[in-house]
Amino acid sequence: MTASTDSFRALGLSDALLAALADVGYERPSAIQAACIPPLLEGHDLLGEAQTGTGKTAAFALPVLQRLDLAQRDPQVLVLTPTRELAIQVAEAFQRYARQLPGFHVLPVYGGQGMVAQLRQLQRGTHVVVGTPGRVMDHINRKTLRLEGLRTLVLDEADEMLRMGFVEDVDWILEHTPAGRQVVLFSATMAEPIRRIARRHMREPQEIRIQARTTTVAATVQKYCQVAAPHKLDALTRVLETEASLDAAIIFVRTKTATVEIADKLEARGYAVAALSGDLTQTLRERVIDQLKQGKLDLIVATDVAARGLDVPRISHVINFDVPYDTEAYVHRIGRTGRAGRSGTAILFVTPRERRLLGMIERATRQKIEPMALPSRAAVADRRVALFREQVEQAITSEDLGFFREVVRSLADREGADLEEIAAALAFLAQRERPLQLPPAQGPDVADLARSQRTPPSRAPSRPVGPSPAPGGELQRYRIEVGRHHQVSPKDIVGAIANETGLSGRSIGRIDLFDDYSTVELPPQLPAEILEVLRRTRVRQRPLGLRAMSADEAAMAVKPMGRPKRASAGKPVMPGGRKPGAKKKAR
Numbered sequence: 064m065t066a067s068t069d070s071f072r073a074l075g076l077s078d079a080l081l082a083a084l085a086d087v088g089y090e091r092p093s094a095i096q097a098a099c100i101p102p103l104l105e106g107h108d109l110l111g112e113a114q115t116g117t118g119k120t121a122a123f124a125l126p127v128l129q130r131l132d133l134a135q136r137d138p139q140v141l142v143l144t145p146t147r148e149l150a151i152q153v154a155e156a157f158q159r160y161a162r163q164l165p166g167f168h169v170l171p172v173y174g175g176q177g178m179v180a181q182l183r184q185l186q187r188g189t190h191v192v193v194g195t196p197g198r199v200m201d202h203i204n205r206k207t208l209r210l211e212g213l214r215t216l217v218l219d220e221a222d223e224m225l226r227m228g229f230v231e232d233v234d235w236i237l238e239h240t241p242a243g244r245q246v247v248l249f250s251a252t253m254a255e256p257i258r259r260i261a262r263r264h265m266r267e268p269q270e271i272r273i274q275a276r277t278t279t280v281a282a283t284v285q286k287y288c289q290v291a292a293p294h295k296l297d298a299l300t301r302v303l304e305t306e307a308s309l310d311a312a313i314i315f316v317r318t319k320t321a322t323v324e325i326a327d328k329l330e331a332r333g334y335a336v337a338a339l340s341g342d343l344t345q346t347l348r349e350r351v352i353d354q355l356k357q358g359k360l361d362l363i364v365a366t367d368v369a370a371r372g373l374d375v376p377r378i379s380h381v382i383n384f385d386v387p388y389d390t391e392a393y394v395h396r397i398g399r400t401g402r403a404g405r406s407g408t409a410i411l412f413v414t415p416r417e418r419r420l421l422g423m424i425e426r427a428t429r430q431k432i433e434p435m436a437l438p439s440r441a442a443v444a445d446r447r448v449a450l451f452r453e454q455v456e457q458a459i460t461s462e463d464l465g466f467f468r469e470v471v472r473s474l475a476d477r478e479g480a481d482l483e484e485i486a487a488a489l490a491f492l493a494q495r496e497r498p499l500q501l502p503p504a505q506g507p508d509v510a511d512l513a514r515s516q517r518t519p520p521s522r523a524p525s526r527p528v529g530p531s532p533a534p535g536g537e538l539q540r541y542r543i544e545v546g547r548h549h550q551v552s553p554k555d556i557v558g559a560i561a562n563e564t565g566l567s568g569r570s571i572g573r574i575d576l577f578d579d580y581s582t583v584e585l586p587p588q589l590p591a592e593i594l595e596v597l598r599r600t601r602v603r604q605r606p607l608g609l610r611a612m613s614a615d616e617a618a619m620a621v622k623p624m625g626r627p628k629r630a631s632a633g634k635p636v637m638p639g640g641r642k643p644g645a646k647k648k649a650r
């Protein structure tokens with residue numbers, strides 16, 4: 064157990080739950096978790112004022128899990144949510160935290176999902192049911208959902224449920240639950256209709272509200288961008304490329320795992336970046352900070368805990384990749400920039416569901432957070448061209464170009480040679496490493512980045528979404544021009560492909576490494592633009608040169624001895640184990 068689990072242990076959570084939290088990489092409880100977990104473990108009713116993004120799901124899921132009797136297969140916990148998306152998310156959260164609870168079962172039920180499958184699963188027995196009010200009522204009426212064994216009922220986003228007209232359904236469901244059950248209600252506001260439910264159905268509920276302390280933050284420009292979760296990485300790289308005054312930046316994420324994941328992805332895109340989490344020893348932490356001070360690193364991806372007290376005047380930008388779960392954390396974060404009399408910029412990514420947190424932060428800091436348009440692909444390209452011009456102009460004024468003039472002159476001596484054409488060809492060669500134009504298929508454009516998905520999230524919500532493989536189609540084998548001699552690992556290949564195309568790691572099949580090339584299986588019938596992007600994508604400084612293999616070629620590319628290394632499907636970028644290092648920017 065690490066020091067970070069101690070803060071969760073102090074709330075009274077069991078070893079099994081602590082182990083799961085260590086796995087998901089949470090470093091410390093959010094304010095709402097610290098306030099809610101102890102009374103919920105004691106069985107109190109609870110009325111919590113909390114918005115999405117504050118960590119409220121874990122605040123009720125963890126104590127609920129701890130109080131379960133795993134031997135009893137009748138539903139012990141019912142969670143009502145306003146939408147099916149939230150039902151699925153909450154069920155996934157339960158699953159994540161229950162990783163160490165053998166035999167645990169959670170079932171999401173919502174309208175529009177096949178009734179037969181739900182009935183079968185309800186019959187099989189489940190500990191927790193998460194559902195929308197309408198479908199839950201249906202099951203209670205059909206007696207397919209029995210509530211005799213129910214111990215806890217959670218109303219999540221109660222204000223949303225009321226707003227959507229579920230008030231009578233919620234009342235009805237509450238009346239059909241056994242007396243003596245624990246009732247937990249979370250709502251972003253405590254308006255009168257919510258209080259009425261509380262008065263009617265709850266016993267001396269504890270009221271939890273996280274008071275935001277007001278603070279002033281000076282010298283920092285605050286902006287926010289609305290970005291759908293799967294597109295955050297794309298948005299981040301666009302911001303990093305286009306922010307004019309960016310010197311060094313600290314990028315805040317919520318979990319230790321995410322620090323490593325995002326740092327790896329940025330490194331693959333050529334940035335000098337390191338991950339900073341509470342897991343690093345003091346010596347390593349200091350080394351990373353020194354490297355940032357000296358300009359050997361430009362970006363740090365950190366958790367709140369790890370960045371506490373960090374004082375590096377070079378930090379011109381704080382990027383809140385994940386929203387902080389309370390205003391205090393926000394204020395600490397943005398205090399990492401605008402130091403030593405310099406000005407700083409803080410950029411906050413919010414998903415559409417997290418928009419409400421903005422108001423909370425604005426009230427706490429008494430400052431407006433201005434909306435910021437995400438840089439478009441054209442803006443990224445413009446910026447690359449501007450940088451290129453600067454570099455050319457600088458070379459003209461400050462480099463000794465005598466030898467190169469000779470080379471150009473000899474080129475120009477060719478008959479019919481045109482200086483402009485020669486210069487254009489040289490510009491083309493110079494930008495090959497870092498193209499001035501973005502290929503058309505490289506990610507969606509601005510409007511798509513901001514939009515949240517309407518479909519339920521996939522099991523890997525942090526992964527960019529893009530083309531999905533044809534269902535059930537056989538994978539196609541491709542050859543790529545990087546191999547063992549280039550020090551490439553399957554992880555590099557999966558990471559690059561997933562990053563560049565938005566394909567999920569799961570849809571990438573077997574990877575076999577050979578000395579100077581490799582083979583990789585991808586979904587069939589990929590669009591030509593994606594294949595083109597992959598042809599040019601670079602791994603270990605080499606273009607992949609991806610091309611489909613014929614059946615004969617594929618058969619020959621089988622190793623005579625032993626099986627080559629296989630990439631672990633579904634885990635393109637392996638977190639953990641990576642030592643922060645100072646790699647120079649490949650610019």
Ligand code: AMP
Pocket residue numbers: 088089090091092093096114115116117118119120121317318
């Ligand atoms: P919620 O407000 O429940 O929707 O949670 C928002 C996000 O915060 C989810 O992605 C959680 O996985 C994450 N989260 C919740 N609690 C913590 C914590 N203590 N540390 C880091 N991340 C957390």
